[in-house]
Amino acid sequence: MHELSVCQALVGQLEALAQEQRAVRVVKLLVGIGPLSGVEPALLDQAFPIAAAGTLAEDAELTIEHHPVRVHCLQCGRDSDASANRLLCDHCGDWRTELLSGDELMLVQVEFMRERAYV
């Protein structure tokens, strides 16, 4: 539901970065998302072209990397795979775990076209 807001924030960030980089166009971008970010990758993918329309990211190719949910057990010290609603240690079953991965909502990399490419 809020994926459009997230995309609008993303486009704002791309515009600021482009200005910093003196770029005229965003060619590609890579975004990393984990299930615990609360953002649905498929909806983000649909919302991006709407938010990017008329901006320098209009035709940019969005790639979404899905991050797995992984936890570190504070009791037995081992790491394991988990799911969004079951963050228990897979080895000893304890609930006292720390998240290692899975809540990412991150702009990882952007590929820009700079002005000189058109000269």
Next chain:
Amino acid sequence: MCDTCGCNVTHGNRHLLAPGGRLEKTGQGSEAVTVLRNLLSENDRSAAHNRTHFDRHGVFAINLMSSPGAGKTALLEATIDALGERFRIAVIEGDLETENDAQRIRARGVPAVQITTGSACHLDAHMVHDALHQLELDGIDILFIENVGNLVCPASFDLGQHRNVTLLSVPEGDDKPAKYPVMFRAADAVALTKVDLLPVLGDFSTESARDHMRALASAAPVLELSVRADDGISAWLEWLAAELEHYREHTRRGETLRPRIQPEGLRLHGLKA
């Protein structure tokens, strides 16, 4: 941590940048820039600004979240009735439409600012910032930010609050934490509301609700209460008073306080606060 020297490259993302990694090569004529910044960093900046504002005035801010109709405003009314003499309370109300909730709070003699979001399904830090301009923060002890009724979107937006409280009214079912893990994982306390209805419902297990919370690796207290039956309110008030004291200890040391899951996320991804 910064975004320019590469110190935000962590074990979680280094493989992307290594030779042969998917980010190493770029298309012809274009150049790739590694960013590693939260998509909502603009919101987070505004939230940090709000938090500084709260701390400067010694205002303990709580983000109150739940589905629509779980009893957020009723809990606030009961809280004001019980603590209104002891603490100065203010409220920011978030709804798609109407001033109804703000009017209910004002009727209790407490300042309330209504944010109407139109079609937006959540509050963000900018909206809260604008609302703060309509509030006199000096002398306020506790500010409740009653978020838009929604178990999904509000969890993703930091508002600058110090604590998150999530309500689960028992008619909604005891498996809500399993169905909406992002929202319930963010909670520093969960209030099971309308527990006077438990005998009528018959199929809500408070033990199951607790188990689902533990499965989210959450140590948040699960408080059972009913505003209508005036039951269990004292445990909620005690939690509130203890957290306020905890907050004040932090501010006396010149530190702030964040919802439990935030520092974990920041540390994990090498992001700036």
